[in-house]
Amino acid sequence: MKSRKLRDRIFIITMVAPALILLLAFVVIPLFIGAFTSLFQTTSMTGGGTFIGLKNYVFALQDEVFWKSIKNTLYYAVFITIAKNALGLGLALLLAKKMRGLTLFRVAVFIPVTFSFIVTGVLWSWIYSPVFGILNEFMNTVGLGGFIQEWLSDPAVAMTSICVVDVWKWTGFHMVIYMAGLQKISPDLYESAAIDGAGAWQKFKSITVPQMNATIVLNVLIAFTGGFVQNYDLVKVMTDGGPFNSTEVALTYIVRNLLKFMNVGKANAMTIILVLIVSVFGFMQLKIMTKEDDDE
Amino acid sequence: MNRLSEGKTKKRLFLCFKYLVLILMLIITVYPVLWMIFGAFKDDYEFYNNIWGMASEPRIENFINAWNRADLGQKYLNSIIITVLFLILLLPIASCAAYVIARMPKSKFRCKEIIYLLLLVGIVIPRGVLAIPIYQVIVALGLANTRISLVLVYVAQFLSFSIFLMRGYYASLPKGLEDAARIDGCGWFKSFWYVMTPLTKPGLLTVAIFGGLNVWNEYFLSSILIRSQELQTIPLGLAIFVDDHNVYYPELFAALTIATVPVVILYIIAQKKFIQGLTAGAVKG
Structure with missing residues (x-):
């Protein structure tokens, strides 16, 4: 009996060990190494340097560009979260009823989801291009020529231009999720509300939103946490943080500190600050995902 | 009777609106992809002067050159x-x-x-x-x-x-x-x-x-x-x-x-x- 117990235990350990080791090595330990390195002034990737306590954090927080990059990151995350979810939910509601061509449409709007951010970014750099980009051409044709901007080289609009690309890539994704969520709501609910004389807005407010609560929250969190980290690729290929740091996001600035300024300590201090911000939302996401589990 | 047909027109208008949105979204998502593929077949001149459409003479060698160069x-x-x-x-x-x-x-x-x-x-x-x-x-x-x-x-x-x-x-x-x-x-x-x-x-x-x-x-x-x-x-x-x-x-x-x-x-x-x-x-x- 005892050996059976031991065998079970060995079985459990061998089953979870590979996953635990990998997560420790490439998520948990990096977190500690990041926190540790952030206390040193160093240009070396492998340790060493002078211990300077929390000074790297002071340097980071006194660095205007870092603040700017955090602000841009938040702007990016908030912008794409609102736009993707409003568009995704709006389209899903509009197209909830069966209609001809819907399947084709669903397949088509999902194509950009399969693109890499690099391809997406390069493609859109050309769409925005003042020389032969189709956006300006299009605006001229339809008489909106007056609204033409220097999409990527005007510091006032460049960040928004990049956000729009991210929204373009992901709206189909959110729409499909919302469509699936809507399909799960029982039509009886709407029917009885219609009998009670509820209008479209009332139905949306008192049936759709509460029924889709978990889906909406999860979609918002996925978009939001994604907004903190996915922006690197797009910014890198479209503007590389310019003009005048107007599109610098946290990750591009952290990498710049590492590879260009060789300031490993400060790059790590900024990483830890970013982790602290993002993990709050990541934790919320985890809570919601596992709470649904318990309900099952 | 009159009200009934009014409701019908409303429904039809709404359907038209839905198709309009659908087609607009379809263009916004798919056209950039097509534009990329069109551009890949063009020569220098057409790339700048025939912005919207397909190449008049598709250049396959663009692909071969890109494949080799990159x-x-x-x-x-x-x-x-x-x-x-x-x-x-x-x-x-x-x-x-x-x-x-x-x-x-x-x-x-x-x-x-x-x-x-x-x-x-x-x-x-x-x-x-x-x-x-x-x-x-x-x-x-x-x-x-x-x-x-x-x-x-x-x-x-x-x-x-x-x-x-x-x-x-x-x-x-x-x-x-x-x-x-x-x-x-x-x-x-x-x-x-x-x-x-x-x-x-x-x-x-x-x-x-x-x-x-x-x-x-x-x-x-x-x-x-x-x-x-x-x-x-x-x-x-x-x-x-x-x-x-x-x-x-x-x-x-x-x-x-x-x-x-x-x-x-x-x-x-x-x-x-x-x-x-x-x-x-x-x-x-």
């Missing part, structure tokens, strides 16, 4: 090697962990909750945020600038989500099935491997599509971990090709097309599985 063959090979190794490691590792979390009774598996929470740590810290210290770990392990370093990091980054998803699939299987297997003399491992895991195929497919596509398209981590040209993946190679100021633009568009079209074709062939695979994390039940 060394896309090597990049494809690297991306394939990395994605395949990633899946070979991720699927069994995630399945094993998910299985014991889902099926082992608590009496046999103490601190199950704590271990499960630990396994989900990757959901709290989004992929990529820790790139800098991860690079330090890779350097310390002597794995800098290797394919295997990327594979290991990717697997770790996707483990939490995969375990979470697979746990759901294992947990939903009936208990009687496993009991029957155990009575027939199957040990834990045998019942895991031969009885339970084949039934989680949809889950495995979801993990494979979600993880595979993400890894195939990944740029950030590879740009930090990979230094030498012969190890570059497709996104990495493209980003560098773009930075080359002497690049001939139709060739650049050809390179973008070569990088995207195979995945798009794969997606169109298996679109149902793709959509399900990529959205499964957010739609439950």
